[in-house]
Amino acid sequence: MSNSLYEAGVIPAVSCRLPTALLTTKSAVGRFAQVMTGCLSAAWRPVLGRVSGETFVPPGVFAVDEGHPTPCGPVEDDDYAFYCGANLGIYFDWEMFAAVDEGDRLDTEIDLMDMVAHEYGHHMQLLSRIDERYELRYDDTTGEARLRLTRRMELQANCFAAAFLGANRRPLKLTGDRLEYLMFAIEAGDDPEAGPADHGSEESNRYWGRAAFKSGSPQSCNTWSAPVDRVK
Template sequence: MPSKAPVTPTYNQRGQKQLVRNKIYSAGEVPAVACVLPDVALRSQKAVQQYLNAFQGCLQRAWKPVVVRAGVKFRTSAVYAVREGSKTACGTFAKKDHAYYCPEDSGIYFDWAELVDWEEYGHVAAQLYTQVTMAHEFGHHVQQLVGISTYYDDRWGEVTGAAHLEPMRRHELQASCFGSAFLGANQTSLDLYGARYEAYRSEASYGDHPPATERDHGSPQSNAEWASAAFGAESPAACNTWVAPAEWVS
């Protein structure tokens, strides 16, 4: 018997424009921006905030021309080193949150105490966890700027229960893919070679590991494959998760 054709989602006219044919995919490569980061140990809120500020500056300089080429006005984000219980524009920060992007104020919130814990695994591990996570959250900022997240959020009420999970995975995998496009474009200045590159690959393939019951960020394999494609392409053109067959966003 012939194998079944890959199952791909369908969208209305607005979804076709915002998700499938978004101009971000044809906006060209993410540029290298000679990213220089402070070589600080992430052992205090002050050190974490310093590192996050510097890395966010690299992300904004790299993504601004891409977003502008997509025909959208670029707006800066903000980044905050917070702890469990901190008030944010999207509610109270919980320990389980680790880090998130808040569209209400274009803010990226990081649990700085968790980054201090990462230093126990080594300086490289802490830095690469921070870079990959920050690049992912900034990917959500890009999605917000170009209208992808607006359509995704508006469509949220059209489905219920487990049907939420596949579009969530497409949304999250795309944010990670955007992050890897930036990291690939800036491989040289970020010194993503040798042990640092292997640390990046490990972080970029994290995904929904067992015993996770809510499959909302994609499997390790799906994360690794989208990350690898974007890292090599250095472009959001490699990140159209919205037209991918369901098994590619498992």
Template sequence: MKVRVAAVAVIGVLVVGVAVRFGPGLVPADAEEAGRPVVRVPKVDAPLRQPTTAMTFTPDLPLVQNGLYKAGRVPAVSCRMPVGAQTSRAAVLAAATVVLDCLDRSWVSVVARSGHYFESPGLVVFDRAKDKSCELREIHASAFYCSKDNKIYLEWKDYLQRGNWNRQIDLLDTMAHEYGHHLQRLAGILSYGWDPEASQTSAAALLKSRRLELQATCFGAAFLGANKTSLRLTGERLRTWQHQTRHSGDEYSAGKLRDHGSRQSQWRWAAPAFQSANPSSCNTFTAATTKVS
């Protein structure tokens, strides 16, 4: 999750089949979808693991030795930039669809090399005041990934509060982060180890949450770094992204819940990944707790 100083945006993830959510929000029952029919391999719906033991952090192999960490650099794929002002639901959906296409083309070969099956997530823009689905009934999140239906959700009206320049950078960063949760799902990381009976505000649960969220930020930064030229993340635009990332973190959330990582931790994981464009720098599950504070 990234909560910024200038524009408060709660970004989260929903775990399939349990009552865990980071940055809760509403999603539409009849919202417009935009799945991306890019390069595909057969879809495999493997059952998600639901452990019965109490939630504690343990170095399980799907987390610490995942094939994503060894799959190599994210390739540059000549992304198109969204055009026009993002001032309507249709415009936000159109812009996010362009970014999603770039994310798919960048990550498909990495996922294949990691030994996992690839599929594209769906995309929904929602109206917080009207829409409900994905088992959510609270009104908080500006953006989140729902693993229940494999979709990225964006609250389009939040983009009306920002200048066009910040809207573009924020949309790139938000989509890249939420796609990071999609990658975690494909790699078997996202829901591994959750206990639906455990308190989701316990120290162990919050630590796991921070590891997941900071890893999604790291994956997103690797994509942005790989495609910085075509995404025009240079000069002042790059400095805008750096400022936003340095000013994202639990310090800026309304409840100050330590579930996504501090601003220092956000930058600690984003900066190296942007430079390397490699998910090998994103193994938050072997990091000391001080590195995922």
């Protein structure tokens, strides 16, 4: 048994049958997110089981309205999806992932899929105690050093998401246009005009996302030992 998530091997492919209803209502969006979270739990549980001393607990997932209170603060425009470690919950503004009509199906499904997988990556950071080391270092940094630390955390969560999605590309039907749009979503970087550079550039997200999608393993996601130019 390994003592590191980076040595835990390939994420297994699981049986994952996502709902086919168009994501036009809160209930439809919420149901899709719940099933997606179940698929993620089925895949990540045995991976964490290979890491000594860690216990698996599934997260909750909550499709809510803007302004909804959580133990980690309200869901707002500038932070419409996040993982709350205080109660192991994934919260998101459901309207940000709702479809207007059939023409929006591909974009909304893939965006929702990618978001849930990313926030689940933060859950895995908590369960494997990566977040404890992050918190200890965060308090001792400021300015660009703190932003770089946060980018390592966010790039890793995105990398964990890509590893799961790559390992499960068949059950999730990630081919053709769906795969093309997913890679666009995985590789999306910080918008310099929208706020601090805390989630990584397009170049950095592409580097970590592509490697993890190909390997299907968290082994590709050790952003903490990467040089500065890989976490821009």
